[in-house]
Amino acid sequence: MGYESPMPVQEEVIPFLLGEDNDVIALAQTGTGKTAAFGLPILQKIDVHIYQPQALILCPTRELCLQIADDLNDYSKYIDNLKVLPVYGGSSIESQIKMLKRGVHVVVATPGRLLDLMNRKTVDLSNIKNVILDEADEMLNMGFTDSINAILAEVPASRNMLLFSATMPQGIASITKKYMNNPKEIVIGRKNEGNKNIKHVYYMVHARDKYLALKRIADFYPNIYGIIFCRTRKETQEIADKLIQDGYNADSLHGELSQAQRDYVMQKFRVKNIQLLVATDVAARGLDVDDLTHVINYGLPDEVESYTHRSGRTGRAGKTGISIAICHIKEKGKIREIERILNKKFEKGEIPSGHAICEKQLFNLVDQIEKVKVDEEEIASLMPSIFRKLEWLDKEDIIKRVVSMEFNRMIDYYKDADEIQVVDERSSRSERGERGERGERGSRRGHEAEEGFARFFLNFGKADGLFPNQLIELVNKCVPGKVRIGKIDLRDNFSFFEVEEGESKRVMDSMNGFEIEGRRISVEPAQAQKGGGGDRKGRGGSSFKGKRDGRDFGGGDRKGRSSDKPWRRSSSERDARKKRFNR
Incomplete structure (x- = not known):
């Protein structure tokens, strides 16, 4: 799978989970290798001859639930007969009950659906040896506190418990006090600190220019692959619709979509048929997508923790990423607050000019031409006719025409576009x-x-x-x-x-x-x-x-x-x- 050496969170957590009666609180950012940190030792301790749930993993969203289950199936490729069951709302509860009756070893669940199964007496937690709460702070933010308490009350007191969280809100303290025995606290980096591999940039613009700024940022990074976070479902859909109308590979992800629609959008995004996913915080929680280059905040969230989770979508597994905030002058105070809590300095970005964007796009096109794979055999029979057709053009003319054919739309748009007015941060009068x-x-x-x-x-x-x-x-x-x-x-x-x-x-x-x-x-x-x-x-x-x-x-x-x-x-x-x- 490409693993060569353990990441810091894996080095710290795995030995404790392999032991007995070791409860752990691990503070680590999204994308630091948490799934393998708890997944590998859990699988190591499963007795495949006992067809009862022996490990329980609770997570906030169905997307994360499915992602963890997929990873565990990959890790257990050579463990015969090991069964992992994802349990989440939005899919058939009857099929999940059938799988439980056949026997499973690991249950990965969202709290709501698991509680439903418990109330129906169709899931037995009496043989659980390990309980993992992944993204515990997000589960508390989403209102799962009562459900988590009800679930943990049914789990044997002798189990190991691991709680993963990117931040440490007050609600977690009550869970640790009630259900954990002298937990060891493992902090990867500083508490509440953001991922060190993420560069934080903000652009200060007038409220009316936010969408134009978004387009310029997207155009300035031709190979962008990222998530654009919006505050509301309505704004999410509006921004996605505008981007699609303007020719971008974009789509929306929000709570009004059905599960089938969400799965379809996410599948397109994972295979990179979509470059820009426009999403609300709730819809994007727990998304585990590799190689994101950018996270764009179309306005800053109210909570600093939300910004931490947003930016944590990029810069994963040791890779670098860029977190961009498109702000207006009234959000300047929020930037300073986030800087203080994350111990990160934001870089003030300059909105790219039309000339700079066209230059960047042009060189990206040239780079693609340089690297394009040529299938000599397939085109060999066609080339003589093509050469005859173009023989009246010299090399420079052909290059100009190829570039212009691909590039005229961008040039036409920016040659008449007004530059976005710079906001003077020293005075809110400019907003x-x-x-x-x-x-x-x-x-x-x-x-x-x-x-x-x-x-x-x-x-x-x-x-x-x-x-x-x-x-x-x-x-x-x-x-x-x-x-x-x-x-x-x-x-x-x-x-x-x-x-x-x-x-x-x-x-x-x-x-x-x-x-x-x-x-x-x-x-x-x-x-x-x-x-x-x-x-x-x-x-x-x-x-x-x-x-x-x-x-x-x-x-x-x-x-x-x-x-x-x-x-x-x-x-x-x-x-x-x-x-x-x-x-």
């Missing part, structure tokens, strides 16, 4: 005005627009569930092309925002033609009061008049509420508006 009301500081407490910008009134506010990022998204959806947004000032029932003066008419004309759930958007120039500014708290100060569903309304009262009483909504009404806006 398209995502400063909200906090941006109204110091000498700019008044309501005059910044130089070069026009200030507009919008008939939606906080009570409608509007936040700065949603206002920006609203402008993006309504106005074609790029619009630079300045300050944003949100009030309860209305808002102000600024755009470049040259775009003011286009923004106003475009936005006034839209509706949100039957309510028309009203965007009008906001005229500053003579004598200027608001009071010390930034209230009042602008004179405007607009219409909302045919009714006039004016400025705010002392608490910033609309003076038109029919528009003072109840809290339940405001909550409903928020949900609609968020949806």
